[in-house]
Amino acid sequence: MITFTGVSKRYPGGTVAVDQLDLEVPAARTTVLVGPSGCGKTTTLRMINRMVEHTEGHIAIDGQDIRARDPVALRRSIGYVIQQAGLFPHRTVQHNIATVPFLVGTTRRAALRRSAELMELVGLAPELAQRYPQQLSGGQQQRVGVARALAADPPILLMDEPFSAVDPVVRKSLQEELLRLQRELRKTIVFVTHDIDEAVRIGDAIAVFRPGGRLAQFDHPEHLLAEPVDEFVEAFLGYDRGVRRLSFFPASELQLRRAAIVDADHPAGAALGQARSKDEPWLLAVDSREHPLGWIHADTLANTAATTPVGELDLVRYGHVFTVSTDSLRAALDAAMLSPASRAVGVDRTGRVLGVVRQTDLSAAIWDAGGNGAAGTRAHG
Numbered sequence: 001m002i003t004f005t006g007v008s009k010r011y012p013g014g015t016v017a018v019d020q021l022d023l024e025v026p027a028a029r030t031t032v033l034v035g036p037s038g039c040g041k042t043t044t045l046r047m048i049n050r051m052v053e054h055t056e057g058h059i060a061i062d063g064q065d066i067r068a069r070d071p072v073a074l075r076r077s078i079g080y081v082i083q084q085a086g087l088f089p090h091r092t093v094q095h096n097i098a099t100v101p102f103l104v105g106t107t108r109r110a111a112l113r114r115s116a117e118l119m120e121l122v123g124l125a126p127e128l129a130q131r132y133p134q135q136l137s138g139g140q141q142q143r144v145g146v147a148r149a150l151a152a153d154p155p156i157l158l159m160d161e162p163f164s165a166v167d168p169v170v171r172k173s174l175q176e177e178l179l180r181l182q183r184e185l186r187k188t189i190v191f192v193t194h195d196i197d198e199a200v201r202i203g204d205a206i207a208v209f210r211p212g213g214r215l216a217q218f219d220h221p222e223h224l225l226a227e228p229v230d231e232f233v234e235a236f237l238g239y240d241r242g243v244r245r246l247s248f249f250p251a252s253e254l255q256l257r258r259a260a261i262v263d264a265d266h267p268a269g270a271a272l273g274q275a276r277s278k279d280e281p282w283l284l285a286v287d288s289r290e291h292p293l294g295w296i297h298a299d300t301l302a303n304t305a306a307t308t309p310v311g312e313l314d315l316v317r318y319g320h321v322f323t324v325s326t327d328s329l330r331a332a333l334d335a336a337m338l339s340p341a342s343r344a345v346g347v348d349r350t351g352r353v354l355g356v357v358r359q360t361d362l363s364a365a366i367w368d369a370g371g372n373g374a375a376g377t378r379a380h381g
């Protein structure tokens with residue numbers, strides 16, 4: 001655990017970057033520091049490894065005051081990842097990753113072996129080992145940065161806007177990788193970002209700072225979104241926080257309708273009977289592996305020769321699906337909103353259709369989620 005007690009930082013010249021911070025950063029969890037530009041996030045992060053010395057108060061790691069530690073040894077025992085990775089341009093990928101092992105006197109062989117292990121861990125192909133940083137994409141550079149920070153197996157990892165220089169798609173995949181790594185490694189991660197969506201996605205706890213370096217709220221993401229302490233936090237979270245909160249409620253409890261599924265080789269007449277008897281105006285046609293093909297409306301079936309197989313009709317695109325076991329209500333809502341049939345298609349991990357969810361059933365689940373705020377369980381998606 002990292003404990004800040006009455007910590008302030010006044011830079012020479014008088015700027016108070018952090019003002020009387022009391023914060024307990026839990027061990028083996030990801031804590032995210034968010035807030036508008038200049039509110040003291042980076043300063044807070046850098047005070048942990050003494051790259052910036054605090055001017056008031058105490059900072060302790062597992063009960064030990066960091067001032068009692070040698071700053072160089074302290075820094076080496078804490079992983080540090082920054083925006084645009086901060087790699088050494090004249091060192092190959094494998095040597096960049098092995099920087100700290102080399103510094104602390106690990107044998108060349110052991111350091112390079114560790115480097116290869118870490119490349120695999122962060123999802124970098126082995127053939128990239130001999131490349132130089134400028135020969136990598138932004139996302140690959142960030143992965144090297146993470147691998148380098150993990151090389152000495154530090155219990156604490158500080159990450160300062162590590163993913164903000166890459167495009168949104170790469171950023172999302174890096175966030176997913178970080179979540180996967182963290183499930184495996186259980187480091188104490190302190191992560192700085194401007195982006196509240198990123199914070200909610202990866203944080204177990206979120207500290208929102210306000211201008212002037214003051215802590216506004218420290219909370220679990222779902223609780224933060226449900227109950228911002230004041231107007232500043234509410235505005236910072238954005239006015240779509242209700243929808244964002246849905247990402248904490250699993251889709252697995254949604255009622256899935258199987259009666260709306262029809263095999264592609266089923267004749268139109270029988271499908272029409274199914275649609276009418278089950279009160280399902282939209283049917284989802286599936287192939288022999290039960291993967292979705294598209295929607296068909298009862299009116300279309302009524303105007304088709306009864307013997308024509310459903311799969312030969314003009315099916316309406318089904319849009320995107322949600323994975324029942326891992327996605328959240330937010331993903332299911334999104335799938336339903338974008339569906340021409342106003343229904344979301346729920347699949348298993350292999351893409352097999354498990355059922356469809358109507359917007360009315362979704363509304364009921366969302367209503368329940370709203371009523372039981374704090375009881376939500378985190379979905380993985």
Ligand SMILES: Nc1ncnc2c1ncn2[C@@H]1O[C@H](COP(=O)(O)OP(=O)(O)OP(=O)(O)O)[C@@H](O)[C@H]1O
Pocket residue numbers: 011012013015016017035036037038039040041042043044194
């Ligand atoms: N070395 C320094 N000397 C003087 N003032 C500084 C120094 N570093 C930061 N500051 C000031 O301290 C305040 C907090 O800066 P800090 O970088 O911690 O904020 P931040 O929340 O990380 O900002 P951003 O999101 O823009 O990176 C700002 O007013 C900044 O100008």
